[in-house]
Amino acid sequence: MTETTPLLKVTDLVKHYAVRGGVLRRRVGTVHAVDGVSFTVGVGETLGMVGESGCGKSTVARAILRLVEPTSGSIQLNGLDITHLGKADLREHRRSMQIIFQDPFASLNPRMTAGDIVGEPLSVHGLAKGEKKRERVAELFDQVGLRSDQMQNYPHQFSGGQRQRICIARALSLGPDLIVCDEPVSALDVSIQAQVINLLIDLQRRHGFSYLFIAHDLAVVAHISHRVAVMYLGRIVEIAEKAELFANPRHPYTQALLASVPVADPKKKSLKPMIDGDVPSPINPPSGCAFHTRCRYVMDRCKVDTPVLAEAGTKHQVACWLNEGTGRVTIE
Template identity: 60%
Template structure:
């Protein structure tokens, strides 16, 4: 079996809530609470869920942009969970990120060539001419002209800026790219172009993607497997085709039912979830979804379900589903 590019086990991230002049901790926000997943080379794992469920925090933890509260992060087989900055530095070249906002993630004082060349300057001992040649090749590969290396970020359109961000992420030939809502700020036609570019790059280079999104249409296009998050925990994990054809968790069913279908003649049965999303600072006892679940029983209010395998590659955290 191929070793995963990244694997996380029981990943946790708690944020203390501090108040008063003495900044005493009065509560804890459980943003990520026991996430376990793995991504193989050349695979796209899509992480979906409502805003605030912890998707982006998982991505930042995997890249060690945040220090986890608990659990393990294995990057190319190496446990990087507690490494200090100096020890972590060699591993950072293997995992890169494409951010949601293609403008805010680019330094406005640097040219495109400097932005893409900066990782090479930091990690590779390359002559200036070789570095410029590689930057030009990267820009052309993502659909920008080599002359664009002399332009600044404000001179590009939104889609071009995101291509520039992708070129920067590719500079060090990473095995993993975390794409956090990477196309949500783009027009629909540009979204398709960027998604197809990411898929082509994956086929060429065998890159693994953790693709974080709330758009199930985008997820259906690019994903291989889908992990559904709710209030800091994964409630269902399965291949894309299985999730869309036969979801098991009631929350997954509601998400899919709420997704728009580009066919005016199509009719779907909407699943209305009543009540507000509970606070991650004070999550419900038992199953965290039971306060909104249409099929919850007494057991759901007291006993937290485990994420268990119910079929090959299909795991679900629900007492009432096989």
């Protein structure tokens, strides 16, 4: 993996949704779901993406895969700009990028057997049929820890963890370079979460593909990611190597997220809560830094000027005006 040749490069990605009202359904507002997001994912790398619900993580995932059309910005996969490719041209590149959804039951067709679900992408892309297709599906079942005799079962006959393994097998079927994991373990029991996360890590080591791993559980992100991006209200406010981010968080919002994690050791001092209130509405986001309405370190400049990601150390970027001073805020 090299920084000069990332597998995925996202530049100034924006996704806005129109809010319409009245009898004539006129546009009365705009939802700023994603508001200028830029990042890269290297070959064989896992980029974790965290943030509160509604911050735009899932919208970023769907825009990257062109499941929703971005309002502006660019998306490059393997050096090719796929942002404006037509359906026919985009179809060729669908094999290189797949997604694992949050709810495994909702993302599986209840009228299809597990084997047909996993084998469907092979048929759609004309990669295998007949006995060859069945052998490939059986191989995929084995890779994700399922038995080949379960191929004839329907989704309701599996547990939640097994259904997510079916979704993983389906994502693997086309040999993708990038797999987007949209909170793939949040709907599972804790013990099953660990099994699925370890399976994802093992598959990555075996096949060398990359993950964009979206989650709200910091412990899960810390376990699987190489780098971590923190989102707030449609923007990335901090991005760094995993060890650096957890040891030396620079943005007040990142510090607040880490402070909110329960401490299991009763002898260890818990961090004090650092933010109050709710996330502002994406229909009417605050001017300047979107976090200034909840930040204890807010300055006048924060209310007017929007900070951009700037270097705050080796492979560490922060979008905060405090970074122009000491570059460090002490957690109390």
